[in-house]
Amino acid sequence: MPHSEQKVREPLFHIAKRDSIVWWKAWLIRGVVLLAALVFAGLVSFLLTKENPLRIYMTMLEGAFGTQRRIWGLMQNLAMLLCVSVAVTPAFKMRFWNIGAEGQVLIGGLATAACMILLGDKLPNPLLLLVMIAASVAAGAVWGVIPAFFRANWQTNETLFTLMMNYIAIQLVSFFTYKWSVPKGSGQVGVINRATHAGWLPSLGGHDYLINIIIVLLITFAMYVYLKYSKQGYEIAVVGESENTARYIGIPVKKVIIRTMLISGAICGISGLLMVAGTDHTISRDTAAGRGFTAIMVSWLAKFNSFYMILTSFLIVFLQKGATEISTAFSLNESFSDIITGIIIFFIISSEFFIQYSVRFRRKEAAAS
Amino acid sequence: SAEVGVNEVSKETVKVGLICLHDENSTYDLNFLKGLEEAKQSLGLSDDQIIIKKNVPETNECKEAAADLADRGCDIIFADSFGHEPYLLEAAEEFPGVQFCHATGTMAHTEKRGNFHDAFASIYQGRYLAGIAAGMKLNEMIDAGKIKPEEAVMGYVGAYTYAEVISGYTSFYLGAKSVCPTTTMQVQFTGSWYDETAEKEAATKLISAGCVLISQHADSMGAPTACETAGVPNISYNGSTQDACPNTFIVSSRINWTPYYEYAINALLNGGEIGYDWTGDLTTGSVLLTDVNEQAAAPGTADAIRKASEDLKSGAIHVFDTANFTVDGSTLTTYLADVDTDPEYKPDTEAIKDGYFHESEFRSAPYFDLRIDGITTLNEMY
Amino acid sequence: MMWAGFLQRAIMQGIPLLYGSTGEIITEKSGMLNLGIPGIMYVGGIGGVIGAFLYEQNAAVLNPLLAVLIPLLCSMTGSLLMGLIYSFLTVTLRANQNVTGLALTTFGVGFGNFFGGSLAKLTGSDVPSINLTATSAFFRTSLPFSDQLGWFGQIFLSHSFLAYAAIVIALLCSFILTKTRVGLHLRAVGENPATADAAGINVGKYKYLATCIGSMIAGLGGLYYVMDYANGVWSNDGFGDRGWLAIALVIFAVWRPNFGILGSILFGGLYIVHNYIRDLDVSGQELFKMLPYVVTILFLVIISIRSKREAQPPAHLGLPYFREER
Amino acid sequence: MSGQEKNEGVPAIRLHNISKRFGSVIANDSVSLSVRHGEILSVLGENGSGKTTLMNMIAGIYYPDSGQIFVDGKEVMIRSPKDAFRYQIGMIHQHFKLVDVFSATENIVLGLEEEGRYSLKRSAKRIREISEQYGFDLDPDKKIYEMSVSEKQTVEIIKVLYRGADILILDEPTAVLTPQETQKLFAILRRMRDDGKAIIIITHKLHEVLSLSDEVAVLCKGKYAGTVKTAETNESALTEMMVGKKVTLNIERSEPKDPQDRLEVKGITCRSREGVELLRDVSFVARSGEILGIAGIAGSGQRELLEAIAGLQHVDGEILYHNPKTGQIDNLCDKTPLQIRELGVRLSFVPEDRLGMGLVGNMDIVDNIMLRSYKKGKGIFLERSKPKNLAEQIIRDLEVVTPSASTPVRRLSGGNVQKVLVGREIAASPKVLMAAYPVRGLDINASFTIYRLFNQQKENGTAVIFVGEDLDVLLALCDRIMVISSGRIAGTVDARTATKEQIGLLMTKNTTDAYADVSQKGGAADAAQ
Numbered sequence A: 001m002p003h004s005e006q007k008v009r010e011p012l013f014h015i016a017k018r019d020s021i022v023w024w025k026a027w028l029i030r031g032v033v034l035l036a037a038l039v040f041a042g043l044v045s046f047l048l049t050k051e052n053p054l055r056i057y058m059t060m061l062e063g064a065f066g067t068q069r070r071i072w073g074l075m076q077n078l079a080m081l082l083c084v085s086v087a088v089t090p091a092f093k094m095r096f097w098n099i100g101a102e103g104q105v106l107i108g109g110l111a112t113a114a115c116m117i118l119l120g121d122k123l124p125n126p127l128l129l130l131v132m133i134a135a136s137v138a139a140g141a142v143w144g145v146i147p148a149f150f151r152a153n154w155q156t157n158e159t160l161f162t163l164m165m166n167y168i169a170i171q172l173v174s175f176f177t178y179k180w181s182v183p184k185g186s187g188q189v190g191v192i193n194r195a196t197h198a199g200w201l202p203s204l205g206g207h208d209y210l211i212n213i214i215i216v217l218l219i220t221f222a223m224y225v226y227l228k229y230s231k232q233g234y235e236i237a238v239v240g241e242s243e244n245t246a247r248y249i250g251i252p253v254k255k256v257i258i259r260t261m262l263i264s265g266a267i268c269g270i271s272g273l274l275m276v277a278g279t280d281h282t283i284s285r286d287t288a289a290g291r292g293f294t295a296i297m298v299s300w301l302a303k304f305n306s307f308y309m310i311l312t313s314f315l316i317v318f319l320q321k322g323a324t325e326i327s328t329a330f331s332l333n334e335s336f337s338d339i340i341t342g343i344i345i346f347f348i349i350s351s352e353f354f355i356q357y358s359v360r361f362r363r364k365e366a367a368a369s
Numbered sequence B: 001s002a003e004v005g006v007n008e009v010s011k012e013t014v015k016v017g018l019i020c021l022h023d024e025n026s027t028y029d030l031n032f033l034k035g036l037e038e039a040k041q042s043l044g045l046s047d048d049q050i051i052i053k054k055n056v057p058e059t060n061e062c063k064e065a066a067a068d069l070a071d072r073g074c075d076i077i078f079a080d081s082f083g084h085e086p087y088l089l090e091a092a093e094e095f096p097g098v099q100f101c102h103a104t105g106t107m108a109h110t111e112k113r114g115n116f117h118d119a120f121a122s123i124y125q126g127r128y129l130a131g132i133a134a135g136m137k138l139n140e141m142i143d144a145g146k147i148k149p150e151e152a153v154m155g156y157v158g159a160y161t162y163a164e165v166i167s168g169y170t171s172f173y174l175g176a177k178s179v180c181p182t183t184t185m186q187v188q189f190t191g192s193w194y195d196e197t198a199e200k201e202a203a204t205k206l207i208s209a210g211c212v213l214i215s216q217h218a219d220s221m222g223a224p225t226a227c228e229t230a231g232v233p234n235i236s237y238n239g240s241t242q243d244a245c246p247n248t249f250i251v252s253s254r255i256n257w258t259p260y261y262e263y264a265i266n267a268l269l270n271g272g273e274i275g276y277d278w279t280g281d282l283t284t285g286s287v288l289l290t291d292v293n294e295q296a297a298a299p300g301t302a303d304a305i306r307k308a309s310e311d312l313k314s315g316a317i318h319v320f321d322t323a324n325f326t327v328d329g330s331t332l333t334t335y336l337a338d339v340d341t342d343p344e345y346k347p348d349t350e351a352i353k354d355g356y357f358h359e360s361e362f363r364s365a366p367y368f369d370l371r372i373d374g375i376t377t378l379n380e381m382y
Numbered sequence C: 001m002m003w004a005g006f007l008q009r010a011i012m013q014g015i016p017l018l019y020g021s022t023g024e025i026i027t028e029k030s031g032m033l034n035l036g037i038p039g040i041m042y043v044g045g046i047g048g049v050i051g052a053f054l055y056e057q058n059a060a061v062l063n064p065l066l067a068v069l070i071p072l073l074c075s076m077t078g079s080l081l082m083g084l085i086y087s088f089l090t091v092t093l094r095a096n097q098n099v100t101g102l103a104l105t106t107f108g109v110g111f112g113n114f115f116g117g118s119l120a121k122l123t124g125s126d127v128p129s130i131n132l133t134a135t136s137a138f139f140r141t142s143l144p145f146s147d148q149l150g151w152f153g154q155i156f157l158s159h160s161f162l163a164y165a166a167i168v169i170a171l172l173c174s175f176i177l178t179k180t181r182v183g184l185h186l187r188a189v190g191e192n193p194a195t196a197d198a199a200g201i202n203v204g205k206y207k208y209l210a211t212c213i214g215s216m217i218a219g220l221g222g223l224y225y226v227m228d229y230a231n232g233v234w235s236n237d238g239f240g241d242r243g244w245l246a247i248a249l250v251i252f253a254v255w256r257p258n259f260g261i262l263g264s265i266l267f268g269g270l271y272i273v274h275n276y277i278r279d280l281d282v283s284g285q286e287l288f289k290m291l292p293y294v295v296t297i298l299f300l301v302i303i304s305i306r307s308k309r310e311a312q313p314p315a316h317l318g319l320p321y322f323r324e325e326r
Numbered sequence D: 001m002s003g004q005e006k007n008e009g010v011p012a013i014r015l016h017n018i019s020k021r022f023g024s025v026i027a028n029d030s031v032s033l034s035v036r037h038g039e040i041l042s043v044l045g046e047n048g049s050g051k052t053t054l055m056n057m058i059a060g061i062y063y064p065d066s067g068q069i070f071v072d073g074k075e076v077m078i079r080s081p082k083d084a085f086r087y088q089i090g091m092i093h094q095h096f097k098l099v100d101v102f103s104a105t106e107n108i109v110l111g112l113e114e115e116g117r118y119s120l121k122r123s124a125k126r127i128r129e130i131s132e133q134y135g136f137d138l139d140p141d142k143k144i145y146e147m148s149v150s151e152k153q154t155v156e157i158i159k160v161l162y163r164g165a166d167i168l169i170l171d172e173p174t175a176v177l178t179p180q181e182t183q184k185l186f187a188i189l190r191r192m193r194d195d196g197k198a199i200i201i202i203t204h205k206l207h208e209v210l211s212l213s214d215e216v217a218v219l220c221k222g223k224y225a226g227t228v229k230t231a232e233t234n235e236s237a238l239t240e241m242m243v244g245k246k247v248t249l250n251i252e253r254s255e256p257k258d259p260q261d262r263l264e265v266k267g268i269t270c271r272s273r274e275g276v277e278l279l280r281d282v283s284f285v286a287r288s289g290e291i292l293g294i295a296g297i298a299g300s301g302q303r304e305l306l307e308a309i310a311g312l313q314h315v316d317g318e319i320l321y322h323n324p325k326t327g328q329i330d331n332l333c334d335k336t337p338l339q340i341r342e343l344g345v346r347l348s349f350v351p352e353d354r355l356g357m358g359l360v361g362n363m364d365i366v367d368n369i370m371l372r373s374y375k376k377g378k379g380i381f382l383e384r385s386k387p388k389n390l391a392e393q394i395i396r397d398l399e400v401v402t403p404s405a406s407t408p409v410r411r412l413s414g415g416n417v418q419k420v421l422v423g424r425e426i427a428a429s430p431k432v433l434m435a436a437y438p439v440r441g442l443d444i445n446a447s448f449t450i451y452r453l454f455n456q457q458k459e460n461g462t463a464v465i466f467v468g469e470d471l472d473v474l475l476a477l478c479d480r481i482m483v484i485s486s487g488r489i490a491g492t493v494d495a496r497t498a499t500k501e502q503i504g505l506l507m508t509k510n511t512t513d514a515y516a517d518v519s520q521k522g523g524a525a526d527a528a529q
């Protein structure tokens, strides 16, 4: 064959989709990537702090597990993040990109706080608790249903709608924290019903957070079953995959969208309840603490599987707790933890690529001519 | 309210904890961090005797942080934010053997818990002195014919509408008025201790509404930089902003927390009691003014401040002298202030005696919340 | 002249939003929903700060050209790197765009605050901020006569070159999108990448370029904020939530950078209007701060109900593309 | 390359031992074939035999795992469509590759890097010239979403011509065209061949293969089965090559047994959102034990009609279902699919759009089978064992080619996808079975499987409504044929006596005024999906 003046080279590598991969290989890949992430994050930490990376990781472990109290604290934080993550999951499964969990949680918390403040001395405690639950569920649900309603009827882009709803919730909470502030004008609500504990979730067996943790575990389990084994869960999957097919088969699409966001929002509302009545006993615009956004990553990283979410939210909470400890121990700027969290998430996100695709490198020069 | 195990702590073993709302990037918290660093050096403590938790929000996290510090063996724990108080109280209940010292709070003198203490400084004195610098600047402008006497309007950017801020801007105004009698003031609240945009926009708006000098009680650089842009003199807070605002910065007041750290830690080490409520002032060195920026200030400002400062210390003058202000046109002879915190804000203590309002005497945190004549608040309706 | 002052402030508030939204529009036109914009704008800001800081520290006398160029280049490099991270993850590794964007925002805001805090520590100043007043002065040079022409000068001439650049860039982007071959290809990639691919357009390249250029434009918003709006004073978290507002503005501008110009002024105005309302108490102020978001939602609802094709998001927005997927 | 001298002996394109796998599926296994300038090559093969994959590798969409491609005798490396354009290869894909919100011109110049300033006006002018030269009728400024299917295809063809492609590949271009449109297309293709272009066309319609091409290459289960000269072959020989065994290709039609009125449509009218009439006063009866064919130009209202019956379209009028069990008559008009099912109406529907409507591409076969029946059973939980058995039964009975029952349907080839869909719809033992273009894109073997299934249903007493495009098939399979034109019934004929010409005449009966309008709106609805 004559030499062509400009020989076209075969590309260096070529990407192809994998058929499927055995589960242990997938986890092996994830493990390796996570390890790489830790090494890389350690390297970055070293460059920025000149501390021994191993010491940094030891400090993180210490910060997360050092004492029984810290373990409880970790579990509490994990439970809260998990709760929000589970809450956003049915919507995601339906391909409804609800990034408004932050607002739904806040508004649930606001409703809870409102009950505690306004009814704290008017209702007996059990009744008050019931009213609080109803109010937080309703508030979260309403916040979820509004964008769902428009999406169901007019295909209004829900990503942007729910994002905006967050800020509306934040400003509403701000508004009410001024109205209720103690002392007046301070913009802070302070501890609600500090003397009477009216509306506080009870502590079980002397552990303040146990009840939160139990409730969240129940919700997680229920969500797993709901999505995997219930008819409604199946409907959610069908609507998520193809609204046309759903309509064709007789699934009331609008109803499913609205119902699912109602559930999603309601659980977010419950998260708000747990944060306000079970943990903080106050409300502020920071009550949700960014969990609404973090939960999206948690849920997605877990591939919308509620049980995997325990793992992924653990990872995130561990990173946050650990990084806080680093900044205390090495007197570092706290934002450092965001950098590390970001880096590790980047790595984990990319691990999915290696699970779903295989990269083939250029074959040896074929025995062409 | 168990007894404190005072005897076990010694200078070598004492452990000090500090809980900060933010970190060194907030002026407010930086003040506490710097104060503790100085106290550490003056007391001769080592680094590992101090544990600092930063970015602790005013939620249950605060109690967790306090408990974690106690777990780690802290004997005395400071917290720097008003909203930390209820959570710190809970921690005090759980750890009777640990001393909890809370800055800016109001509950210690009514809770009367042996290991829970409040502290504040009479920063209103500092603001009064800064106000004198402002008044002199106004006089300079009037004399130079830049403004008419009745145009000596000052603007003030306040964070919140409660006593700490009201006390602060009123004393600032009174300081200015003591040298420039025609001055008036407009106050715009932002609703946040730290919101650069809100503070900047508030200051800019005040300037465009005719204010010729600006001061602020909020923590960001929003107001000072707005002044620098517009070329309007600024009285700052928390520290010198001369670097960023060389042409407009005049002077700044701030609280120095070192004396309180020293007082409380020494009391613990020497087996003494820590008072429920401690108020620092000019004499304890808790209220400071930065150097005057001669480039922007009126001539003689530093001297005038020094003189007034001596008078305040000696009691020759009082900031809230009822002779110097009126409320709704009349001079006050009596005022019941809300000193003991209660949900209804019931006034409970007569604050006017001997012809002046006794600020920060019945408790450390300010309780002067009178709206005096000459000051207009723009975004608060009564 | 209160209203002239208000308008001038509205424009100043609007410029960072305009940069952010122009950058995001370019990005979204290629089908990439980059929710990392808020983080990128932080990095753009801190990049400029780092550049200016190093230059101010090391130069005896500031050369006006360098004092502007160095921060500008550093800012653009920073946001370019952020754009590269995002496009590498989403285009090359086909990661979910929403998740990547959110993580990028976490990372970027953390990065900005971390370096902001560290530099502030280095300066050892009384208040924790980095003062680049000298550099800022070069950035803020406004047009001649702006202070002699009354309200006209105040509203239209009192701005700095970065403000006018924002408008020029927005107009240029509009032109490119609608009137050039590159724009046609870019829009095709966002509407239907498989089609674009089959037509011989390098989809990956366009996505990379759009994301990276978009990021650099958005990053300039951060730079404008520190150097112009904040007088060269970096304070942590000072930029606030403007990044999200910029994303909202994209919708409001129905994916047209030239509409974004007026939209940004409107949003800028809504952002600060509560200051200018008489007798508003502090809590009412909080309700007013909702306005930009409420307006965006209303607008979103209106365009979706009218369902005009030209006002819809790019059809393939937020979806991954893999040629061999079917 | 037009300036370059063409070497007569050297094929325009030659594939040598091309292989391509997708995961565990071997789509192409050492395929070699070639086509010369001035020649039309048909590529024939069963569904899933790898035709599209092979062509996609020439067009740069896929990249081969191994093998070589030669253009004009030189080995080339086609890594992307761009490379393909460089070698003047143009492909018209099975699924149109057009940007909906762009105009025809914008779509046509997309990806081109022409000399000089970017000017849509100038390009539109050239498009008009090309249209004139080949006899197309196209408004360059029209948006794709406003176009009918054939208009879209015209855009695709002009796109290739505009680029001056020398080698043209068409993947099932006639699947969505009317016979008239097909004839027009073929005329154009012949003209292009005479211009010296090399053309490869994929089609499942053997008569088209025979009438158009010079040579036929056959793929069988991913392997190359050989090339024959068209002049030297016939339908049954080709089928045998393709399937690998002898198959009988005639449809047995039985007499309807005891036909009873099952579905009675009375005067239904349907309007689009813009208010255009898509169906006007349509009335007919479908009887049990009978296949009612519906013929008509694509977009004449067939889809709306079936969807109205299935409860997916709002219409005015009456749709009466005669329930054989209860003897009751229910009006289905404006009921949702769910309400229809709750009335006890056993209605099955094979929609035109398989993966977009009938099935969920990302779900596996079992979950897709479950779509019809997931509501069955008490309680809130799903019952998965029955659908699983059913899925396995369908795979077995209909010879669905799939790795397993848990393979996502999206991975199956078009024919196999259709088998899953039809299998599911029939498994519901319907009283009324409606099917829109059920064999579109299916190979001949699979098509006959489907016909046989419909005949079985008919014999079981089901009322079958069959919307088809191939008049020969309609005439052979149906009992009666109703012709729809511009949303109106143009007439109903007895399939045993009617002729193609008769039906063809009816099909264009009302087109003078309303046709353009209807097809346009139908196109718009398509695009909106």
Ligand SMILES: Nc1ncnc2c1ncn2[C@@H]1O[C@H](COP(=O)(O)OP(=O)(O)OP(=O)(O)O)[C@@H](O)[C@H]1O
Pocket (backbone or CB within 6 Å): C325, C326, D022, D023, D025, D027, D045, D046, D047, D048, D049, D050, D051, D052, D053, D401, D410, D411, D412, D413, D414, D415, D416, D441, D442, D443
């Ligand atoms: N993405 C994919 N993953 C796995 N297998 C695939 C994929 N796409 C196609 N196949 C398999 O390749 C074979 C051919 O599929 P393809 O759709 O190309 O066939 P086709 O000849 O175009 O058939 P049809 O005429 O039905 O469209 C099928 O068996 C199908 O299952």
Ligand SMILES: Nc1ncnc2c1ncn2[C@@H]1O[C@H](COP(=O)(O)OP(=O)(O)OP(=O)(O)O)[C@@H](O)[C@H]1O
Pocket (backbone or CB within 6 Å): C324, C325, C326, D022, D023, D025, D026, D027, D028, D045, D046, D047, D048, D049, D050, D051, D052, D053, D054, D411, D412, D413, D414, D415, D441, D443
């Ligand atoms: N993108 C893809 N990913 C995975 N598998 C694929 C892909 N494309 C095709 N296949 C598989 O490759 C095989 C060949 O598919 P191809 O589409 O080439 O068939 P075909 O001959 O065109 O069929 P049809 O007549 O149905 O169009 C099928 O098994 C198909 O499922």
Ligand SMILES: [Mg+2]
Pocket (backbone or CB within 6 Å): D051, D052, D053, D094, D171
């Ligand atoms: Mg095919």
Ligand SMILES: [Mg+2]
Pocket (backbone or CB within 6 Å): D048, D052, D094, D413, D414, D415, D441
């Ligand atoms: Mg096919």
